[in-house]
Amino acid sequence: MLLETIRPAASSAGSPLMRCLAIYRQMPKRFALTAMMLLAVNLALVAQQGLVGRAVREARLGDLVTRDVAGGLDYRRAWFWVAVLLGLSLARAVVQYGAGLLSLSIGQELLTILRARILAQIQQLDLTYHWRHGVGEMVTRMTRDADKVRDALINFWRQMFETGLIVLVSGAxxxxxxxxxxxxxxxxxxxxxxxxxxxxxxxxxxxxRIGAAYDAVTQDLSEGVNGVRVIKAFGLGPARIARFDAHIATFRQEARAAIVHAARRVPLPQTVIALGHVWVLGYGAWLVSRGTIDLGAFVAALLVINTMVLRIETIGLLLQIIADARSSARRIWEVLDAEPGIVSGHAAVPFGPLGVRLEGVSVAPLEDGAAVLRDLSFTIRPGEIVALVGPTGSGKSILTALLPRLLDAGAGTVRIGSDEAGWRDVRDLDLAALRRRVHVLPQESFLFSDTLAANLRLTAPDADDARLYEALLQAAAGELLDRLPDGLATRVGDRGITLSGGQRQRICLARALLSDADLLVLDDATSALDAATERLAIANIRGLRAGAARPVTMLIVSSRLSTILAADRVLMLADGHVAASGTHDELVATSPAYRALMGLQP
Structure with missing residues (x-):
C-alpha cells in the first residue's frame, strides 16, 4: 500500500519538492481537515486582535465599566469581553494543537512512504547502479534527505500556509x-x-555540497564498521580515524559556509519586512490624530502588524529549510527516477530441468566499453555439474550474474531450458519466477542479524524445522546445530559474525537448497570448507533429486582441485571466452594453460 501511494507523485510535473508535496493527494481528508483547522485558527487570531481593538474603544468611551442605578460599578461588559477573548483563545489553542498533530501525522506518513519507496527502488536497481553509487549515498537519501523533506513539508503547514493566511487576512x-x-x-x-x-x-x-560531504561521511562510517576486522588486523585504526576526521571537517566546513551565507544575506530582507511595523505605528498615529480611525482600531492595527511581521521574519529560517529540502528532494528523486537496467519479462520459465546456453555473449559491466566477456558461447545440459575455472579477473562472477539476470549481456543471448522444453532468452522471462528457479550463491556469505531459522526460511518461508534440518544435512552442516546453544533459534549476529567462515558458507548453501532451484550456481561458495566437507556437500547435492524429472543443474566456480574433480565437465575462461572445455583428465592432457592454472605438471 505504501509503495502504491507514491507512484502517482512520481509522474507529476514540477520541482522535486513539489512532487513530494503531491503525495499529500493520497491523504486528501486529513490534508483538507488540517487546512480548514489552520484557516480557522488564523482567522480567529486576527478576529481576536480586532476584538481587542473593540474592547479598547469601549474602554475609551467609558462603556466597559459603568455605574448601575444604585451607584455601584457594573463590570458585566468587562467580564463579557474577558469571557469572549478567553474563550476564543482556548478554542484557538485546542484547534491549533489538533492541527499540529495532524500535520505531524501526515508528515510522518510521507516520510514512511518516501523511505519505503527508496528501499523498494534500491532493490529494483541493477548491480551496475550499485557499483557506481556507494552504500553511503543510499543511506543518506533514506535518512538525512528524507528527514529534511519531511521537516520542510511540516514547516509548510506551520510557516508557509499559516503565514500566507496571516498576511492575506491581516492585510485585508x-x-x-x-x-x-x-x-x-x-x-x-x-x-x-x-x-x-x-x-x-x-x-x-x-x-x-553539504549533502555530498555527508555522503562521504556515511560511506566512510559504513566501511569502518563493516571492515572493522581488517582495520584491527592491520592496525589501521589511527589512519581510519584521521580519514574520518577529514570527512567530518569537510562536512563542517560546508555547513559553516551555508550558515555564514544565510547570516549575511537574510537580515536585510527581514529588516525591510520589519519596516511595515514602523509604518503602521507612525502612519496609524497620524490617522488617529486626524480622527480618521479611533484608538481601538489603531491598537488592533498594531497587534495585527506585529503578528504579521513576526510571522514573516521567521521566513528566513523557513527559506533555509526549504532550500535544504529542495536539494534533498532532488537527491531523492535522482534515485527514484533512475530507470532499472533490468526489467522483467512476462514469459513463463520452461517446465522441467534447466540447462544453460550462451551464444555470442559480451558484457561490459561498468558500461565503459571495457568488455570482460567477449563472444562467449557454451552449453550446460540439464542435470550436469560443470566446474568453471579461470584466472583472476577473467569474468567468472560476471558470468554467474547473467543467469538470474543480476546483470544483462550487452550482446548475445543467455538462454535457459532444455532441448525437450525449448530454450528461452532470460530477458523474456518473468524475473521473479526466473530467480526462484535459478539461484546464485556468491562467495560472500551474507547472513542477516536474526536467528538461524529465520535466515534459512528466507527462501522457504513455510519450511518446518524438520525441513530446515534436512537442508543443513545436505549442506554438510548437520553437526552445526549441536554446537549452537539454542539450535535453530540461535541468533547469528550482524552478517553472521558469531559463526566461522565455513559455517556461514554451509548455512548459505542450505538456504540455497531450500529454495528448490533447478539451476544452482556456486560462485566460490565453498572456498572456506575443507576438502572432505566440500566433497560431502557436493555429493549430497548431486544426489538431490537424482533420477527425478527435475535433476539439479550446477555451475561451480572454483579454483580448488577437489571441487573440480567432483564435476562432470570443466570450462576454462580466458580473455573473455571459453579457452578449453572437457573433463579434468582431458584438459590435463590437452591444455597447457589449464595445467598452468591448476599448478599441475604435464
Missing part, C-alpha cells in the same frame, strides 16, 4: 481600516520575500 483588515495603512506593509512584505527568494538558488547549491 489593515486596508479595511485605511487603504494605505495596509498597502505599504504588504508591499514591504513582498519586497522582503523577493529578496529572500533571490538567495534560494545559492542555498540549494550550498546544501548539495
Amino acid at each position: 483588515m489593515l486596508i479595511w481600516y485605511s487603504p494605505w495603512l495596509g498597502i505599504v506593509p504588504l508591499a514591504l512584505v513582498l519586497a522582503g520575500i523577493a529578496l529572500l527568494s533571490a538567495q534560494a538558488g545559492a542555498l540549494v547549491r550550498l546544501d548539495r
Whole structure:
C-alpha cells in the first residue's frame, strides 16, 4: 500500500519538492481537515486582535465599566469581553494543537512512504547502479534527505500556509481600516520575500555540497564498521580515524559556509519586512490624530502588524529549510527516477530441468566499453555439474550474474531450458519466477542479524524445522546445530559474525537448497570448507533429486582441485571466452594453460 501511494507523485510535473508535496493527494481528508483547522485558527487570531481593538474603544468611551442605578460599578461588559477573548483563545489553542498533530501525522506518513519507496527502488536497481553509487549515498537519501523533506513539508503547514493566511487576512483588515495603512506593509512584505527568494538558488547549491560531504561521511562510517576486522588486523585504526576526521571537517566546513551565507544575506530582507511595523505605528498615529480611525482600531492595527511581521521574519529560517529540502528532494528523486537496467519479462520459465546456453555473449559491466566477456558461447545440459575455472579477473562472477539476470549481456543471448522444453532468452522471462528457479550463491556469505531459522526460511518461508534440518544435512552442516546453544533459534549476529567462515558458507548453501532451484550456481561458495566437507556437500547435492524429472543443474566456480574433480565437465575462461572445455583428465592432457592454472605438471 505504501509503495502504491507514491507512484502517482512520481509522474507529476514540477520541482522535486513539489512532487513530494503531491503525495499529500493520497491523504486528501486529513490534508483538507488540517487546512480548514489552520484557516480557522488564523482567522480567529486576527478576529481576536480586532476584538481587542473593540474592547479598547469601549474602554475609551467609558462603556466597559459603568455605574448601575444604585451607584455601584457594573463590570458585566468587562467580564463579557474577558469571557469572549478567553474563550476564543482556548478554542484557538485546542484547534491549533489538533492541527499540529495532524500535520505531524501526515508528515510522518510521507516520510514512511518516501523511505519505503527508496528501499523498494534500491532493490529494483541493477548491480551496475550499485557499483557506481556507494552504500553511503543510499543511506543518506533514506535518512538525512528524507528527514529534511519531511521537516520542510511540516514547516509548510506551520510557516508557509499559516503565514500566507496571516498576511492575506491581516492585510485585508489593515486596508479595511485605511487603504494605505495596509498597502505599504504588504508591499514591504513582498519586497522582503523577493529578496529572500533571490538567495534560494545559492542555498540549494550550498546544501548539495553539504549533502555530498555527508555522503562521504556515511560511506566512510559504513566501511569502518563493516571492515572493522581488517582495520584491527592491520592496525589501521589511527589512519581510519584521521580519514574520518577529514570527512567530518569537510562536512563542517560546508555547513559553516551555508550558515555564514544565510547570516549575511537574510537580515536585510527581514529588516525591510520589519519596516511595515514602523509604518503602521507612525502612519496609524497620524490617522488617529486626524480622527480618521479611533484608538481601538489603531491598537488592533498594531497587534495585527506585529503578528504579521513576526510571522514573516521567521521566513528566513523557513527559506533555509526549504532550500535544504529542495536539494534533498532532488537527491531523492535522482534515485527514484533512475530507470532499472533490468526489467522483467512476462514469459513463463520452461517446465522441467534447466540447462544453460550462451551464444555470442559480451558484457561490459561498468558500461565503459571495457568488455570482460567477449563472444562467449557454451552449453550446460540439464542435470550436469560443470566446474568453471579461470584466472583472476577473467569474468567468472560476471558470468554467474547473467543467469538470474543480476546483470544483462550487452550482446548475445543467455538462454535457459532444455532441448525437450525449448530454450528461452532470460530477458523474456518473468524475473521473479526466473530467480526462484535459478539461484546464485556468491562467495560472500551474507547472513542477516536474526536467528538461524529465520535466515534459512528466507527462501522457504513455510519450511518446518524438520525441513530446515534436512537442508543443513545436505549442506554438510548437520553437526552445526549441536554446537549452537539454542539450535535453530540461535541468533547469528550482524552478517553472521558469531559463526566461522565455513559455517556461514554451509548455512548459505542450505538456504540455497531450500529454495528448490533447478539451476544452482556456486560462485566460490565453498572456498572456506575443507576438502572432505566440500566433497560431502557436493555429493549430497548431486544426489538431490537424482533420477527425478527435475535433476539439479550446477555451475561451480572454483579454483580448488577437489571441487573440480567432483564435476562432470570443466570450462576454462580466458580473455573473455571459453579457452578449453572437457573433463579434468582431458584438459590435463590437452591444455597447457589449464595445467598452468591448476599448478599441475604435464
